[in-house]
Amino acid sequence: MKSGTLRGAILSSTSILRPALSTIAAIVGALVAGAMILISIGFNPGEVYYTVFHEAWYTEFGIRKVLIETLPLLIIASGLLVCFRAGLWNVGVQGQMIVGGLFANVVGYVLGPLPSLLIIPLMLMAGMVGGMLWVLPSAVMKARWDLNEIVTTLMMNFIAIDLELYLVKGPLRDPKISTHPMTTPVVATAELPKIPGTQVHIGLLIALGLSVVIYLLMSRTALGYQFRVLGFNINAARYAGLPISRLIVMSLLVSAATGGLAGAVQVAGVMRNIDPEWVPFYGFEAFPLVFLANFNALAIIPFSFLFSSFLVGGDLMHRAVGLPIFFIDVLLGLMLIFFGAAEAVRHLQLKWRRRKG
Amino acid sequence: MSEVIDPIIVMFLTFFFGSMLRSATPILLTALGETYGESAGVLNLGAEGMMLIAAFTAFVAGVTANSVLVGLLAGMGTGMLVGLIVAFLVVTLQADQIVVGVGFDIAAVGLTSLGLRVIYGTAQLPLLPPRETINIAPLSSIPIVGALFDQPFMVYLAILLVPIFYYGLYRTRFGLKVRTLGENPMVADTAGVNVFLLRYVILLLVGAMAGLAGTYLSLFQVSFFRDNMTQGRGFIAIGVTMFARWNPVNVLFASLLYGGAESLAGGVQALGFLRTIPNEVVLMLPYIFTIAGLVALARRARLPPALARPYRREL
Numbered sequence: 001m002k003s004g005t006l007r008g009a010i011l012s013s014t015s016i017l018r019p020a021l022s023t024i025a026a027i028v029g030a031l032v033a034g035a036m037i038l039i040s041i042g043f044n045p046g047e048v049y050y051t052v053f054h055e056a057w058y059t060e061f062g063i064r065k066v067l068i069e070t071l072p073l074l075i076i077a078s079g080l081l082v083c084f085r086a087g088l089w090n091v092g093v094q095g096q097m098i099v100g101g102l103f104a105n106v107v108g109y110v111l112g113p114l115p116s117l118l119i120i121p122l123m124l125m126a127g128m129v130g131g132m133l134w135v136l137p138s139a140v141m142k143a144r145w146d147l148n149e150i151v152t153t154l155m156m157n158f159i160a161i162d163l164e165l166y167l168v169k170g171p172l173r174d175p176k177i178s179t180h181p182m183t184t185p186v187v188a189t190a191e192l193p194k195i196p197g198t199q200v201h202i203g204l205l206i207a208l209g210l211s212v213v214i215y216l217l218m219s220r221t222a223l224g225y226q227f228r229v230l231g232f233n234i235n236a237a238r239y240a241g242l243p244i245s246r247l248i249v250m251s252l253l254v255s256a257a258t259g260g261l262a263g264a265v266q267v268a269g270v271m272r273n274i275d276p277e278w279v280p281f282y283g284f285e286a287f288p289l290v291f292l293a294n295f296n297a298l299a300i301i302p303f304s305f306l307f308s309s310f311l312v313g314g315d316l317m318h319r320a321v322g323l324p325i326f327f328i329d330v331l332l333g334l335m336l337i338f339f340g341a342a343e344a345v346r347h348l349q350l351k352w353r354r355r356k357g
Numbered sequence: 358m359s360e361v362i363d364p365i366i367v368m369f370l371t372f373f374f375g376s377m378l379r380s381a382t383p384i385l386l387t388a389l390g391e392t393y394g395e396s397a398g399v400l401n402l403g404a405e406g407m408m409l410i411a412a413f414t415a416f417v418a419g420v421t422a423n424s425v426l427v428g429l430l431a432g433m434g435t436g437m438l439v440g441l442i443v444a445f446l447v448v449t450l451q452a453d454q455i456v457v458g459v460g461f462d463i464a465a466v467g468l469t470s471l472g473l474r475v476i477y478g479t480a481q482l483p484l485l486p487p488r489e490t491i492n493i494a495p496l497s498s499i500p501i502v503g504a505l506f507d508q509p510f511m512v513y514l515a516i517l518l519v520p521i522f523y524y525g526l527y528r529t530r531f532g533l534k535v536r537t538l539g540e541n542p543m544v545a546d547t548a549g550v551n552v553f554l555l556r557y558v559i560l561l562l563v564g565a566m567a568g569l570a571g572t573y574l575s576l577f578q579v580s581f582f583r584d585n586m587t588q589g590r591g592f593i594a595i596g597v598t599m600f601a602r603w604n605p606v607n608v609l610f611a612s613l614l615y616g617g618a619e620s621l622a623g624g625v626q627a628l629g630f631l632r633t634i635p636n637e638v639v640l641m642l643p644y645i646f647t648i649a650g651l652v653a654l655a656r657r658a659r660l661p662p663a664l665a666r667p668y669r670r671e672l
Binding site for chain 2: 037041089091137141144145146147148150151152154155156157158159162163165166169170284285287288291324326327328329330331332333334335336337339340341343344345347348351
C-alpha cells in the first residue's frame with residue numbers, strides 16, 4: 001500500500017514536470033555547450049546571446065522579421081507533429097516546401113485575373129497539393145513495402161532542389177527578368193494582405209489557426225487517437241484492427257501538405273517569385289522544435305517564436321558581432337541531442353525509483 | 358577498337374568507369390560500417406553528420422600539417438570520437454537513436470560551416486595538391502575499362518575491406534555475436550555477450566568508417582571543404598545498407614550502382630554529352646537510383662528486430 005501510493009506520487013509529479021524538465025534541460029544544455037564553443041573560438045557568449053535576443057526583440061525590424069520567420073516554422077512543425085506522433089519521420093519537408101512553393105507560384109500568375117478572395121485560397125491549396133505529391137511516393141513505398149521513409153524522403157529533397165533549378169532556369173523562367181533566372185512573380189492581388197494595423201501578413205493567422213486545428217485533431221478526434229496508437233506501438237495498432245497502411249499514408253500526407261503550405265505562404269507573403277538559390281532549411285530547423293514542445297501543437301506556437309528569434313537574431317547578430325549565423329544551427333542541433341539525452345535520463349531515473357519503491 | 362567508336366563516346370566511357378569507383382567509395386565505406394551497426398541493432402542516422410565533421414577535420418588537419426596521412430588519421434579519429442559520443446547517448450543513456458542522429462546531422466552542418474569561417478575567414482581556402490593515383494600496371498593500359506585500375510589508394514582500400522567485412526560478419530564468432538545482438542539482445546546477453554560493450558565497439562567502428570568516408574570526400578575526391586559537402590551521402594549509405602540486406606558484398610554492388618549513377622551525371626555534365634537532357638535532370642539520377650534500388654531489392658526486407666531499440670535489462 002505504502003509503496004503503491006509512493007509510486008503514484010512519483011508518477012503524478014513527474015507527469016506534470018516531465019515535459020517542462022526535458023525541454024528546459026535541452027535549452028540550457030545547448031546554451032551552455034554553445035557558450036563553451038563560443039569561448040573556444042574567441043567570442044564572448046554573454047555578448048553573443050544578448051545581441052541575438054536584443055536584435056530579435058528590441059528592434060522594430062527584428063521583431064517584424066521574427067514574426068514573419070515564425071510562420072514557416074510554425075506551419076511545418078504543426079504538420080511534423082502529426083507524422084512524428086504516428087512514428088513516421090518525414091525529413092523531406094525541404095523538398096515538399098520547394099514543390100509547394102513552385103505550385104503556388106505558378107497558380108499565382110496563371111490565374112492572375114481572379115479576385116484575391118479566390119486566387120489566394122487556390123494558391124495555398126496548390127502549395128498543399130504540391131507538397132503532398134512530393135511525399136506520395138515515399139508514403140506509398142512505406143505503406144506497401146515498409147521502405148524506410150527517412151531515406152526516401154531525404155532523397156526527394158535533393159531531387160526537388162534539382163527540379164527547382166531546372167524549372168526556374170528553364171520552363172518557368174520569367175523572360176522579362178533578363179539579369180538573373182527567376183520565376184514570373186505572382187500578381188499583386190495574389191499577395192497575402194497585411195493584418196490591419198501591422199506589418200505582418202495574414203499568413204500568421206493561417207499558421208495559428210493551423211496549430212489549433214492540429215491540436216484538436218490530435219487530442220479530440222478518433223483519427224488523432226489512431227495516429228498516436230500507431231506511433232506508440234505498431235503491433236498494438238495491428239491487433240486493434242486499425243488500417244495501418246492508410247494511417248501511414250495519411251500522416252505523411254498531412255505533414256507534407258503543411259510543408260507545401262509553408263512554401264506557398266513564403267511565395268504569397270514574402271518572396272512573390274522563386275530564385276533558383278532558394279533552398280529552405282526550415283524542415284530541419286523545425287525538427288527539434290516538435291520535441292521541445294513535447295508534441296503539443298499549442299506549445300509549438302511559443303517555441304516557433306523562440307526558434308525564429310534565434311534564427312533572425314542570429315542573422316542580425318552576424319552583422320553586429322561578426323559571428324557566422326551557422327552557430328544557430330549548432331545550437332538547434334544540440335538542443336535536439338540534449339533533449340534526447342534528458343528524456344533518456346528521466347526514463348532511467350523513473351525506472352530506478354520504481355524498482356526501489 | 359577505339360578508332361571505330363566516336364572518340365567522344367570513348368572519352369565518356371573512360372570517364373564513366375574511372376569515376377564510378379571514385380563516386381562509390383564514400384558510400385561504400387560508410388555503408389560497410391552501417392552494415393555492422395544495423396546488424397547489431399543500431400540505426401546510426403548521424404552518419405551524414407559524422408561524414409561531414411570528419412571531412413572538415415581531415416581537411417583542416419591535412420592542410421595544416423601539409424600531410425594527407427595526418428588528415429586521414431584526424432578524419433578517422435573524429436569519426437570515432439563522434440561514434441563514442443553517440444554510443445554514450447544511445448547505449449548508456451538509452452536515448453532515442455533517431456532523435457540523437459538527426460540532432461548530430463543538424464549540428465554538424467552548423468559546426469563545420471562555422472568552423473570553416475572561423476579558421477579561414479573570407480580568404481581563399483588553401484588547397485592541397487590532388488592525390489596521386491595508383492595504377493595497376495598492365496590492366497590500367499586497357500582502353501576504356503583501364504580507368505578502373507587507375508585510382509587513389511582509398512578506393513582500393515575500400516574494395517579490399519569488402520571481403521574482410523563479409524568474413525568478419527558471417528564467418529567469425531564476433532560476427533555471430535553482432536548479428537545475435539540485432540536479432541535478440543536478450544539472447545546475446547544470456548549467452549554471456551557484453552551487450553553494452555559490444556555496441557560501443559560497433560559504434561566506434563561505424564564512426565571510423567564514416568570518418569574514413571568523410572576524409573575521402575575532402576582529401577581524395579576533391580582537395581577542399583565545401584559547406585554541406587556530403588550532400589545526403591550518409592543517408593544514401595543507410596539506404597544502400599538496407600537494400601544490400603546487411604551483406605557487405607551486396608553493399609559493394611549497391612554502392613557501385615550509386616557510383617555509376619553519379620558518374621553518369623558527372624560525365625554528361627563534363628563532356629556536354631546528350632545535350633538534349635537538362636543537367637539538373639541528370640543530377641537527380643543518383644537519388645532516383647537509390648530509391649529505385651530500395652524498391653527493387655529491399656521490398657519487405659526483414660529488418661533486424663532490435664534495430665533502433667535500446668537494450669535494457671528487465672528485472
